[in-house]
Amino acid sequence: MATIQDVARSAGVSTATVSRxxxxxxxxxxxxxxxxxxxxxxxxxxPNVAAKMLRTLRTQKILVxxxxxxxxxxxxxxxGVEEAASAAGYSVLLGDTRHEPEREDQYAAMLRRxxxxxxxxxxxxxxxxxxxxxxxxxxxxxxVNGCEYSPALGVSSAHIDNEKAATxxxxxxYALGHRRVGVVTGPLASPLSRDRLAGVRAAARTAGAxxxxxxxxxxxxxxxxxxxxxxxxxxxxxxxxxxxxxxxxAMGALAALRGxxxxxxxxxxxxxxxxxxxxxxxxPPLTTVSQPMAEIGHETVRxxxxxxxxxxxxxxxxxxxxxxxxxxxxxxxxx
Amino acid sequence: MATIQDVARSAGVSTATVSRxxxxxxxxxxxxxxxxxxxxxxxxxxPNVAAKMLRTLRTQKILVxxxxxxxxxxxxxxxGVEEAASAAGYSVLLGDTRHEPEREDQYAAMLRRxxxxxxxxxxxxxxxxxxxxxxxxxxxxxxVNGCEYSPALGVSSAHIDNEKAATxxxxxxYALGHRRVGVVTGPLASPLSRDRLAGVRAAARTAGAxxxxxxxxxxxxxxxxxxxxxxxxxxxxxxxxxxxxxxxxAMGALAALRGxxxxxxxxxxxxxxxxxxxxxxxxPPLTTVSQPMAEIGHETVRxxxxxxxxxxxxxxxxxxxxxxxxxxxxxxxxx
DNA sequence: CTCGTCGATGTAATCGATTGCATGGGTAGC
DNA sequence: GCTACCCATGCAATCGATTACATCGACGAG
Numbered sequence: 214m215a216t217i218q219d220v221a222r223s224a225g226v227s228t229a230t231v232s233r234x235x236x237x238x239x240x241x242x243x244x245x246x247x248x249x250x251x252x253x254x255x256x257x258x259x260p261n262v263a264a265k266m267l268r269t270l271r272t273q274k275i276l277v278x279x280x281x282x283x284x285x286x287x288x289x290x291x292x293g294v295e296e297a298a299s300a301a302g303y304s305v306l307l308g309d310t311r312h313e314p315e316r317e318d319q320y321a322a323m324l325r326r327x328x329x330x331x332x333x334x335x336x337x338x339x340x341x342x343x344x345x346x347x348x349x350x351x352x353x354x355x356x357v358n359g360c361e362y363s364p365a366l367g368v369s370s371a372h373i374d375n376e377k378a379a380t381x382x383x384x385x386x387y388a389l390g391h392r393r394v395g396v397v398t399g400p401l402a403s404p405l406s407r408d409r410l411a412g413v414r415a416a417a418r419t420a421g422a423x424x425x426x427x428x429x430x431x432x433x434x435x436x437x438x439x440x441x442x443x444x445x446x447x448x449x450x451x452x453x454x455x456x457x458x459x460x461x462x463a464m465g466a467l468a469a470l471r472g473x474x475x476x477x478x479x480x481x482x483x484x485x486x487x488x489x490x491x492x493x494x495x496x497p498p499l500t501t502v503s504q505p506m507a508e509i510g511h512e513t514v515r516x517x518x519x520x521x522x523x524x525x526x527x528x529x530x531x532x533x534x535x536x537x538x539x540x541x542x543x544x545x546x547x548x
Numbered sequence: 549m550a551t552i553q554d555v556a557r558s559a560g561v562s563t564a565t566v567s568r569x570x571x572x573x574x575x576x577x578x579x580x581x582x583x584x585x586x587x588x589x590x591x592x593x594x595p596n597v598a599a600k601m602l603r604t605l606r607t608q609k610i611l612v613x614x615x616x617x618x619x620x621x622x623x624x625x626x627x628g629v630e631e632a633a634s635a636a637g638y639s640v641l642l643g644d645t646r647h648e649p650e651r652e653d654q655y656a657a658m659l660r661r662x663x664x665x666x667x668x669x670x671x672x673x674x675x676x677x678x679x680x681x682x683x684x685x686x687x688x689x690x691x692v693n694g695c696e697y698s699p700a701l702g703v704s705s706a707h708i709d710n711e712k713a714a715t716x717x718x719x720x721x722y723a724l725g726h727r728r729v730g731v732v733t734g735p736l737a738s739p740l741s742r743d744r745l746a747g748v749r750a751a752a753r754t755a756g757a758x759x760x761x762x763x764x765x766x767x768x769x770x771x772x773x774x775x776x777x778x779x780x781x782x783x784x785x786x787x788x789x790x791x792x793x794x795x796x797x798a799m800g801a802l803a804a805l806r807g808x809x810x811x812x813x814x815x816x817x818x819x820x821x822x823x824x825x826x827x828x829x830x831x832p833p834l835t836t837v838s839q840p841m842a843e844i845g846h847e848t849v850r851x852x853x854x855x856x857x858x859x860x861x862x863x864x865x866x867x868x869x870x871x872x873x874x875x876x877x878x879x880x881x882x883x
Numbered sequence: 884c885t886c887g888t889c890g891a892t893g894t895a896a897t898c899g900a901t902t903g904c905a906t907g908g909g910t911a912g913c
Numbered sequence: 914g915c916t917a918c919c920c921a922t923g924c925a926a927t928c929g930a931t932t933a934c935a936t937c938g939a940c941g942a943g
Contacts, residue, residue, distance in 0.1 A: 214662070216929055227893045232931060242891060262663050263607075264929035266598035267898050274641075282630065283825075288623040295617065295644045299651070304658065306609075307642040309630045316634070323639065327549070328597050435829050461826075468829045490618075491796075494770050494803045496831050551899055562923045567901055577921060599899035602928050 215256040224252035235260065275517060276329035278308035278320050280336040284433070285489045286459065286506065287335055290359060293510020294333060301518060303330070310338070318342065324355075331355030331517045337363060337403040352528045355520050359513040361405045362530055369520065369528045371512035373535040375405050378502045379412030379456075381537045382484045385500070386454045387416065389545045391482060393425035395445035395452035397462050399433050409458055409486075427452055431462050438465025439472075446473055446481065453546040454482035460489045460501055467495060467542075478544035488538055497541035505533050550591040559587035570595065610852060611664035613643035613655050615671040619768070620824040621794065621841065622670055625694060628845020629668060636853060638665070645673070653677065659690075666690030666852045672698060672738040687863040690855050694848040696740045697865055704855065704863045706847035708870040710740050713837045714747030714791075716872045717819045720835070721789045722755035724880045726817060729757070730780035730787035732766045732773060732797050744793055744821075762787055766797050773800025774807075781808055781816065788881035789817035795824045795836055802830060802877075813879035823873055832876035840868050 221228045226245060233241050234249040241249075252258075266272050275298050279287045295305050306329050308320040321340035324332045332343070332355065339347070339356070347354040347368050358370035386394055396413050399406040410428070417423045427445055431437035438457055442465065445452055457463040463485030470477050477483050477497055485492060488503035512531050519529075556563045561584060568576050569584040576584075587593075601607050610633050614622045630640050641664050643655040656675035659667045667678070667690065674682070674691070682689040682703050693705035721729055731748050734741040745763070752758045762780055766772035773792055777800065780787055792798040798820030805812050812818050812832055820827060823838035847866050854864075 217931095218929080228930075229894080229932075230892060233892090236931085240891080245891080259657075259661050261602070261929050262661060263598050263601035264898090265931080267596070267602050267900085267929080268931045270898085272598075277642075281627075283620065283624045283627045285618065285620050285623070288620070289618040291642070292616075292618045292644055295642060296646075299643075299654070304663070305642045307612075307626070307630060307640045308634075309627055311631075319634070322594075326594050326597065328639070435825060439829070464826055464829045467831070468833075471831055490770065491799055491826065494774070494799045496802065496806055498803075552901095553899080563900075564902075564924080565922060568922085571901085575921080580921080596899050599928090600901080602899080602930085603901045605928085 214261070215258040217258070217260065219256055220249065220252045220258045223256060224249045270327065272328060272330050273303050274306050274329040275303045275514065276306045276308060276320060276324055276332045278310050278317065278332065278334045278336075280310055280312045280338070282307065282309045284461070285491070286461075286487045286504075287360075289489070289506035290335055290510045293507035294359070294514055295510075296507070297511040297514035301514065303514075310336075312338075314338075314340070330521055331357070333357050333359055333513045333517060335359045335361075337361040337405065339363075339366060339368075352526065353520065353523075355517060357513045357517045357520070359509055361403060362408075363404050367528050369516040369530065371509050371516060371531045371533060372405070373502075373504050373509075374532050375408040376412035376415070378486075378535045378537070379409035379458075380416045381412075382456055382486070382502055383413050383416030384420070385537060385539065385543065386456065386482060386484065387420035387422060389454075389482065389543060391425075391452075391454040391546050392422050393427070393450060393452040393454075394422070395427045395429070395442070395455045397429050397431045397438060397441045397445070397455065397457040397466065399431060399458045401430055406458060413456065425452070431458070433459040433461060435461050435465040435468075438462025439469040440465070442466035442469040443473065446470070446475065452481070454484070454543070456484045456486075458486050460485035460487045460492045460499060463499055463501070463542075464491075464495065467499075478542050479547065482543040482546070484543060492538075493540065495542070500540045500543040501538055503536045503538045505535070508533050549596070550593040552593070552595065554591055555584065555587045555593045558591060559584045605662065607663060607665050608638050609641050609664040610638050610849070611641045611643060611655060611659055611667045613645050613652065613667065613669045613671075615645055615647045615673070617642065617644045619796070620826070621796075621822045621839075622695075624824070624841035625670055625845045628842035629694070629849055630845070631842070632846040632849035636849065638849075645671075647673075649673075649675070665856055666692070668692050668694055668848045668852060670694045670696075672696040672740065674698075674701060687861065688855065688858075690852060692848045692852045692855070694844055696738060697743075698739050702863050704851040704865065706844050706851060706866045706868060707740070708837075708839050708844075709867050710743040711747035711750070713821075713870045713872070714744035715751045716747075717791055717821070717837055718748050718751030719755070720872060720874065720878065721791065721817060721819065722751065722757060724789075724817065724878060726760075726787075726789040726881050727755075727757050728760035728762070728785060728787040728789075730762045730764070730777070730790045732764050732776045732780070732790065732792040732801065734766060734768050734793045736765055741793060748791065760787070766793070768794040768796060770796050770800040770803075773797025774804040775800070777801035777804040778808065781805070781810065787816070789819070789878070791819045791821075793821050795820035795822045795827045795834060798834055798836070798877075799826075799830065802834075813877050814882065817878040817881070819878060827873075828875065830877070835875045835878040836873055838871045838873045840870070843868050 485501035820836035
């Protein structure tokens with residue numbers, strides 16, 4: 214690998230000049246610049262990142278942690294993150310925390326050691342040490358939350374209006390005439406689930422159907438969706454519609470329905486959440502709340518770059534638009 | 549951030565000793581070591597990676613490129629990669645190439661600039677510049693192929709026996725009594741698809757059903773699965789069974805079937821490939837070839853570490869076990 | 884003609900680690 | 914008691930960039 218010294222020698226200038234050509238082109242004379250650039254590409258020179266990093270304390274890397282990369286929802290958000298990051302000249306360090314605190318801490322340590330310029334965390338869990346860091350640095354902390362929104366942390370975030378989205382989904386069911394609705398949530402430790410649940414309750418109140426509401430707490434997995442749907446449908450007065458907080462759980466619910474000999478939407482209507490790319494291909498095609506996953510990814514990067522550029526004022530919470538996509542899994546209940 | 553100097557001062561030793569305590573603990577006296585370690589954690593010291601990297605030319609990072617991170621198959625492999633890498637003290641740089649050559653080149657450049665110690669690429673495409681590098685360095689090139697296997701490249705790889713797996717899937721259909729089988733492949737530029745296709749042909753010959761074979765070339769997407777299944781089923785003598793080279797395409801095929809008013813498996817049997825975690829939850833649950841995705845990820849890391857440790861002999865091609873999982877989407881054809 | 888200014892470039896310190904070589908004290912062998 | 918060796922440790926060069934400061938020449942003003 215050619216070093217800056219080689220380039221300097223070959224162009225007959227000092228390393229300082231080479232460095233300037235590459236980072237502050239205006240400060241060097243036209244002729245010299247041309248000579249240096251010629252040397253640069255005749256030698257195929259490109260700066261050693263470690264040396265640059267050591268000197269500048271900038272890594273040009275963004276750490277992204279996610280509770281489960283194999284979850285299609287998250288992987289689509291990550292795709293958006295990667296796209297925006299690489300467009301801005303950053304690369305992405307991936308951390309799959311598997312919901313394990315030790316792994317969260319491990320990645321938190323990477324940020325503290327400044328192995329990355331910033332952190333985007335998807336989900337609601339942030340390692341304690343980073344929570345302290347965020348509290349200490351305020352909005353200057355290079356940490357952004359994606360998909361979720363935790364006011365207590367004081368970091369910027371990008372997400373949809375979960376409460377409103379859930380309200381709309383429920384309103385759709387009530388408008389079709391459903392009165393008894395079963396809801397399968399995500400873990401209630403997550404603000405996102407609580408927001409959606411609040412939306413659910415609000416809709417039920419508006420519809421005067423609070424009595425008919427049955428809530429089960431899931432964890433976003435297919436398995437949980439199947440198990441909890443089975444429970445909800447096995448009660449004395451089973452719901453005529455189910456609302457699952459993820460499409461993955463809705464897939465599980467769909468399988469459970471069939472297992473019980475029920476048809477969707479004839480016997481039970483079903484609404485999912487996320488609009489992962491399989492939702493439209495299920496049988497029946499799933500009515501669901503569509504989230505702009507790529508956009509959420511892009512936006513988290515934008516917010517992080519804002520902090521990194523030092524222009525950050527207060528933490529910002531960006532709400533991106535969602536959309537209730539009505540497909541064939543919802544219908545009026547049979548009287 | 550505390551530096552090694554701070555630790556040295558605080559422990560009353562030289563930086564050389566501190567460095568040795570941390571990397572070659574045997575070479576320093578017990579008492580000194582204890583003193584240094586005490587200083588290390590009283591100061592909360594951890595080595596600056598940039599400095600270490602500059603000095604040692606090792607980054608402790610693995611670059612992983614993938615054609616589409618939002619594909620559940622790949623994201624599960626990546627999960628395995630991340631797990632094994634982090635267990636070995638490496639972090640993962642993620643590159644989503646989106647099948648675009650420019651992005652492949654961009655990440656190839658990262659490797660050449662030594663921003664990562666090695667590359668694991670999933671899929672069959674390797675940037676030309678890296679292919680040259682692999683050719684030049686032979687098995688010493690820190691490049692490993694996951695999921696696929698390209699003999700021409702001369703790099704190690706981890707994958708299943710695609711030909712055999714495809715043969716088994718087809719044999720299953722023939723054993724059930726199917727004679728006309730439609731196959732939806734992946735892009736034939738990929739050796740993996742060609743291997744599977746070879747397996748398909750071999751099975752057809754064995755069953756004496758070459759005549760009944762109809763092949764369509766897809767691209768692993770749901771959309772392609774739906775479109776091509778529709779085509780295959782709309783011919784004069786439509787197949788009684790379909791074999792798709794990905795579960796995602798099988799999902800599309802399933803939707804297409806329904807669109808044509810056909811039932812699975814009554815009218816058409818269906819076999820997928822991969823066994824992504826939704827396969828069991830489809831209606832009907834999908835018969836498919838299960839790939840050990842996490843294992844593939846682990847194995848690629850193992851192979852790469854082998855190269856990095858310098859003990860690599862020839863390139864190794866590790867074949868991991870697959871398994872045909874028979875669920876409800878396949879049955880004997882109605883006479 | 885001289886001085887001040889400015890633009891272009893060079894000099895060298897610096898970032899924080901690793902590591903080959905030097906050093907010095909202790910011990911074993913004779 | 915002297916030599917030889919070894920073990921633990923320190924000294925200082927080094928990795929490859931960035932950048933504050935110094936230098937130098939040209940040019941315009943007075």
